[in-house]
Amino acid sequence: MDEVETLQALRASATGRAQPLRTIRHVHVADKPFGIVAYHLAGDEGAPLAFMFGTDPDPAAATVVVVPEPRNRELRFEALAEFGEALNN
Structure with missing residues (x-):
């Protein structure tokens, strides 16, 4: 399952009525979902170049964080x- x-x-169980299983395959877990896009160096997932994230459907409203030199820890x-701060707020 x-x-x-x-x-x-x-x-x-809560409603006492059968619920559809195959007509939907998504569930809304939040009113404003937090979307994340990450871009990293090829072959090195631990070296991010940039993150774009936010809760607004408009990409122009998203926050972009760029790492100018991803090999610099x-x-x-x-x-x-x-x-992480944005994710936890």
């Missing part, structure tokens, strides 16, 4: 800290 099937089983961790 996957996550959607488990959720639908819980909903069925200090710059990398500064960018990750900025992203």
Whole structure:
């Protein structure tokens, strides 16, 4: 049983009515979902070049964090800290 099937089983139990399993395969878990796009060096997922993230559907409203030199650990961790702060707020 996957996550959607488990959720639908819980909903069925709570409402006393059968819930559809195959007509939908997505579930809205938040009113304003947090979208994330990350771009990294080829072959090195641990060296991010940039992050774009936000809750607004308009890409122009997204926050962009760029790492000017992804091989520099200090710059990398500064960018990750900025992203982490936004993620936790």
